[in-house]
Amino acid sequence: MRHGAARFAFLLATPAILGAGVLKLPDRAGPMGNGIHGQVLVGSLLSFIGAYVSVRFLIRYFETRTLTPFAIYCVLFGIGSLVYLNT
Structure with a gap:
């Protein structure tokens, strides 16, 4: 059961991560990415x-x-976050 839930969670996250990368690809391939194409790859x-x-x-x-x-x-x-934010 845990194994299946973990697989499902990772498979569910994969398209979102891939989509975010694809959306940023034109920025890195265009003039904003001059000089860093190798580093991006x-x-x-x-x-x-x-x-x-x-x-x-x-x-x-x-x-x-x-x-x-x-x-x-x-x-x-x-x-810890609650303590830090409330001080």
């Missing part, structure tokens, strides 16, 4: 590899573990 390739490795790791992680550490992190960060 290398950065895009490395971010794709990093995202792929991360998704593979997390799907395997969710097969045997839970989101309890992440839930604890979220609660603590939320409390």
Whole structure:
């Protein structure tokens, strides 16, 4: 069940991330991107590899573990944010 939910979440996010990249592509390929085409290409390739490795790791992680550490992190960060914003 957790494995399927994780796969679904990652598959659901993929088109949104790809769409955001495609929307920015004309800016980077046009005059605003002069001199950085190589860096944009290398950065895009490395971010794709990093995202792929991360998704593979997390799907395997969710097969045997839970989101309890992440839930604890979220609660603590939320409390810390409330304290910081209210001071």
